[in-house]
Amino acid sequence: MATEAQSLSVLHPSRDAEIISNHVREGRFQRSLSLITAGASIVSGLEVAYEHYRGSYSRRIMYTPVILSAVLGAAAAAAVFSRRAARGALRIASIVTLADAAAGFYFHVQGIRRKPGGWHLPLTNIIMGPPIFAPLLFGTAAYLGLIASYLQREESRSEVADDGRDWWLASLLPRAEERALLSEEQDIREGRFQKQVVIVAGVSAILSGFEAWYSHYKNNFRYMAQWSPVILAPLLAGAAFASIRSRWFARTALPLCSVAAIADAGVGFYYHARGVVRRPGGWKHILYNILYGPPIFAPLLIGAAGMMGIMASMLRRSNR
C-alpha cells in the first residue's frame, strides 16, 4: 500500500532515511519543517527574553521579538497539523518576524552608534553594546517558517504540485517580477531551491561565527573549546558559498561541515549549561545564573546554520 511505504518505521533506519531524503528532494516536508520552526522559534524566544531582560526592556520595542516568537511558534505548531495554517498564519507570522528582525538590526546598530565614541570605537562598542547580528540570527526561525509555508505536505500526491500558489502577493508586483516570484515559489514547492538555502546557511554561519568570536573574546578565550565555533563558522560558510556554483561541494563538504557544526552546537550547549550551574549559588539561584551565565541557547545558533546546510545538501538545484 502506498501509505504504508510512505510512513516511517524505526525498524528500518536506512529505508527511513531514504523516505526523508525523497521528501526533501521533492519539497514535500512542510510538516517536519514546521515542527523544526516551532522548536527554533521557542528557543530563540527564550534567548531573546532573557537577553532583553538584561537590557531591562528599556524600550517597549524590545518586547516585540518575545511576543512574535511565541506567535510564530504557535503558528508553526498549527502548521504541523493544518495546511491552511501553514499557508496562512505561518506565512504571515514569518514575514512579520522577519521584518521585526530587520527592525531589531537597525536598533542594535543605533544602540552601538549612540554609545560614547559610537562607530569611532567600533571594536569596543560592538563588544560592549547590543549584539549587532543577534536580531538577524533571530530571523532564522522565521526564514524556515517562510520556506515551510511554500512547501508541499509529506502526504501530498499531486503530480504538478502547483496547489497553493500565492497569486495575491504576486499580483501586487509588475509583470516580470510577478513571473519571477511565481517560478521561485514553484521551485520551492518542488524542492529545487538549494542555492537559496546555501546562501542563507552561509550568511548565518558567518554571523553566528562573528557573534561567537566577540562573545568568547569577552571571556578572553579562556577555554580552548571557545575557538571551535570561530574556526568552524568560516569552514561552513566557505562550503556553503562554494555550493552555489558547485554541485559537488553541496554533496560532500557542505554536509560534512554542517554535521560538525551541529555537533559543536551540542558540545557548546553542554558547556554553557555547565557554566550556568557552576556559578555561585548554582541551582539555588538558577534564574539569575541563567540571566548572567553563558547564554545557554546561543551555541544552538551555529547548529541552526548547520541544519540549514544539511537541508540544502538534500535539496535539488533549480533547473533554470
Add this chain to the structure above:
Amino acid sequence: MKEPLFGPFREQGNGKHTLGPMQHIDVPMRRFREDEPVDYLIVGVGSAGGVLVQRLARAGFKVVGLEAGPFWDTERDWVSDEAGSHKLYWEDARITGGSDPLALGANNSGKGVGGGSVHWAAFTPRLHPSDFEVYTRDGVGADWPISYDELLPYYEQLEIEMPVAGPAYFPWGRPHGYAYGPHPMGGVGNALIRGCSKLGIPVCIGGPVAILSGSHGDRPHCIYRGFCIQGCKVGAKASTLITHVPDAIKSGAEIRELSMASRIEMGKDGRAAGIHYFDGEGRPHFQKAKAVIVAGYAIESPRLLLNSSCAGHENGLANSSDTVGRYLMAQAGNVVLGRFDELVRMYKAPPAHALSEEFYETDPKRGFARGFAIQTVAPLPIAFAKQMVAAKKAWGWGLRRELMDYNHWATFGVLGEILPWPENRVTLADEKDQFGIPVAHVSFNLHENDKRLIKFGKEKTFEVMYAAGATEVVQEARYAHLVGACRMGADPGTSVVDKFCRTHDVSNLFVCDGSVMPTQGSANPGLTIQALAARTADYLISQGDAIFTSNRRDMTPPRLRRGLAPPHTWGKGVPRLT
C-alpha cells in the same frame, strides 16, 4: 591607530552644560529677582531638594533652589579618582563629639547640586512596614505619623523615575519587584552569594540599586568600572542632578549655586519671609519667598533652624518642642573584610549590589530590638587602606604589603539600625565658619541595645564571610548615613514637623530631607528621602495658594500625581511584581 575611525571625536556637549556623556541642559535657566517673593525657596538641592524643585516647578510654581556647593558640569568638574573627589563632600568646619563620635564627611554629607545622591552608592532598599511602628511593636524608638502604605505609591513612583535595577522578586518587608533587571555580580557579590547559600540564608542578587542595567533615554547603562561613589561620570547612577534637576530647569526653576543660607527671616505676621544667604564671593543677599523649605540634611537643616532664632523663637526656629537637633541617627556600618586565595577584584562592580535582609526584623531570641542587613561594599584602594589601618593596625611596610593584596579581599557591610536617642544631637558650637555662621556640634553615643545589635550583626557577617571561603577575616567599626534631628510626628510637643513635613510652629516653613525620619530601619535612606520629598511636593501642590496665604493646616492626604514625573519616565522596564 593615530586617529579614531571616521575622524576625530565630536566635542562633548557643544559648550552646553553636560551631565554625563550624552545628557546636557540646553535651555537657559530662568532667573528670579531677590526683592520679588518667589513661591518656594528651597535650601539645599540634594536628594530631597532636587525632587522638590522639579515637582514644584513642573506644577507651575516659581521655585528657587539655594545650593551651597557648585552646579556640577560632570564632564568638566568630576574626575574618576578617589582622592580627587573630595569636593563632592561637605567638608566645611563641623565639630564631632560624644562617647562614640561620628566621622563626618565622605559617607554622610554632600555639597553641590545633587547633594549626597552624587556620591551615594545608590543602594535603594525600601523600609519595611514594621519601621513605621517601631514603638508600637517593640516599645523603643518612635512611631511614624504615616504608615508604609501611605509612602508605598511614592516608593513605586521613585523606583521608576530613578530607575532602580533589581530582581523581579524582592522577598523582605512587603515583597515587590524592580523596574530594571538585576546587575551582573562582581567578586564581592559572588562571595556574599556563596556564603549565604552555604548557610541557607536567602540573598538578593543584583540590586536594588539605582544604577542603570539598561540604557534609559539619554543616560547610558552601567559599564562596571567601579567609580560609583566618586560621582558617576557615565551617568548610569541616578542622582537628582541628572534625574530631576534637568527637568526642573526646563520647567522654569532657578538653581542658585554657591549660595550658603545663613538665616531664615521671620516676618511680623509670624511667617517666614525669606532667607539671608552668602554668595560665592561672600557677599550677603536676601531672597524673599512666600514659603521656605529646608532640605539641608541631618546636620545643616537643624543648624540653620538653630541659627535662625529670633524674638518668639528664642531656642531656634520651629523649636518650641526642644526637639530640633535631637534624635540624630547614624546606622551601624561595620565593614567586615575577608581575604580569599583567589582573586576577587572588588572594584569591578557597583559597590553595593547584593544584600540579605534576613535579620532585619526584631527577633526576641537575640536579646535586642530591631535588626540589620548584610550588604556588599567594595572600597577602592584609599578607602581600603584606611580600613586596613583600622582593622589590622597595619602601617609602614606592613600596610604596603596589605595594599598589594587588595585584589584578594572582599568586603561586606553590616547596616544596623541604631535607635533614636534624645542626647544624640546637633547643637551650635562657639566656632564660626568662613562666613561667620556658628558651626554645628554633633554628639553621638551608643546605647546598650545598639551595642548588642552591632555585636550580633558583626559576628553573623563574620560567619557568612568564612562560609564564603575567606581564610582571614577582620573588621572596622564605623557608621553610615545620617538621619533624624528634625523628626516628624503627630504631637507638636515631641516633634518638629507634621506628616507633610510642615513645621508645627511656622505654617509656611517646611523641613523635608533625611532629618525628618523618626526611625531609620536598616535600609539605606536615599530612596525613602526622595519618596518623602515627592509626597511632600504632592501635598504642597494639592494645597495650591493656601500655603502662602493662610495658617490653616489641611491634613487631607494628597493624591499621587504621576503626571509630574520627569519625561522619559514611562514606557520602560521589565514586567514586575509591585
